[in-house]
Amino acid sequence: MLPFAYEKPKSLDDAVKALADEGAVPIAGGTTMIDLMKLYVLQPPKLVDIGGLPGLGEIEETDDAVVFGALVRMADAAEHPLLKSDYPALSEALWLAASPQIRNMATLGGNVLQRTRCPYFRDTSYRCNRRVPGSGCDAIGGINRLHAVLGTSETCIASYPGDWAVALAAFDTEVDAVSRAGKRTIAFADLHLRPDDHPERVHALKEGEVITHVRVKKTPLGKASTYYKVRDRESYAFALASVAAALVMDGETVKDVRLGLGGVASVPWRAREAEDGLKGQELTPETARRAGETAFRDARTYDHNAFKVPLGVETVVEALMSAKTRA
């Protein structure tokens, strides 16, 4: 790690002021930040420790939303009774992620901003447009088994590695953020940026801006939802493919459906066309497979990750049929 200044403000107001300094970044659980600082991938001159700030560690229900404080720990949210009963996909995406120790440390605000696990991003001896803009991408033409097949660009094929954000993408989610410029609300679909020409820009937050809350609009889609995750080992591994599926059924017919895809895309991915194709259809393994094929129709594969397309299609089928059992 390179030396850094460390500040631990006592209030959100003080934190926002401290984050206005050049290059200052927030740290809470630290599970991504410290890891990447040890690798010299991140070299922030100043850390603002927001982990102990009051008032951001609760999950609350309002009339129309479930509101997550940014400092709620992954483990606490995973065990929350409201999520387990009414939004199982949001609970499952948490407890199927990382390890118990990491879930005890990592906060929800940091979790959605988790950086890619692309090995070329994590190793400073390789070229990476995300780490050093304009330097090139050693994943394209390298070992790219873990990389994305949706939403990539000529400059970056890294996959978004997280789980919870994939489940959030399946619902109507917003994040509240604050900076010295004031508070604002960002639609979750606008939070993560596809690589395009600027893969170094991974999220829409501005310098010095910090997430305070994640808000999920209440929906009947929550009850019959699931998060299905396929990985190289049975636990404590990133997704090769994952699907958050949520359903409202009218008998055997799909009244409403949501599909979020993980492990296969540059950002938490919502498969809108696949959803539209399912609405009004009977839900069978065959119609579910057609939805999966629609979701991956525009997939672009590389030397080692073509398997993610058939795997992703099957994962869509499994998730939808599993969600159906809860409808």
Added chain:
Amino acid sequence: MTNPTPGASRREFLSTAASAPLVAGAAAGVLGGEARAQTTTGAAMAGGQVLVTLKVNGQTHRLSLDPRVTLVDALREHLGLTGTKVGCNHGQCGACTVHKDGVRVLSCLTLAVAAEGSEITTIEGLADGDELHPMQAAFVQHDAYQCGYCTPGQILSAVACVKEGHAGSDAEIREYMSGNLCRCGAYVNIVAAINDAKTKMGA
């Protein structure tokens, strides 16, 4: 100097060898002005160092640390508590697992300064005097290790696994112990030890 037990002399050698370069490194940091820690509202600062009060196994320690020092390094290099191990040092293996305010965390991804105000429990703080914690005793009885390097982390994680209520079945134990790798492959006996200890822990 003679020492009656080889283990003690090795430990003594390690602690002596470890402390000397650390002092030199810390001094260089201050003189070179590399550690640019600033005065803050939450943690006291002194030069390039941060004054950190750590509560470990019921004892309070005051340390002057570079803000970069992780909790595991503070425990091992500054407090001489070498029971907590550094495995991967990147949060992937669980060897550094400790309890922070009763909850299992990775001390390699925790800055020592960020642990101020928390109660830390390490493997050295688990036994009650000479009486082993039921989980320690169960690990011995079930031969739940080979080389033993991952064992302190496994035991701290296992105690938390039981307290969390995640030791209901073999499958649940495996899922909720997945953050602790054992490259000797003692997993079968680790599961047996946890099953045994959980009844003795009153779970």
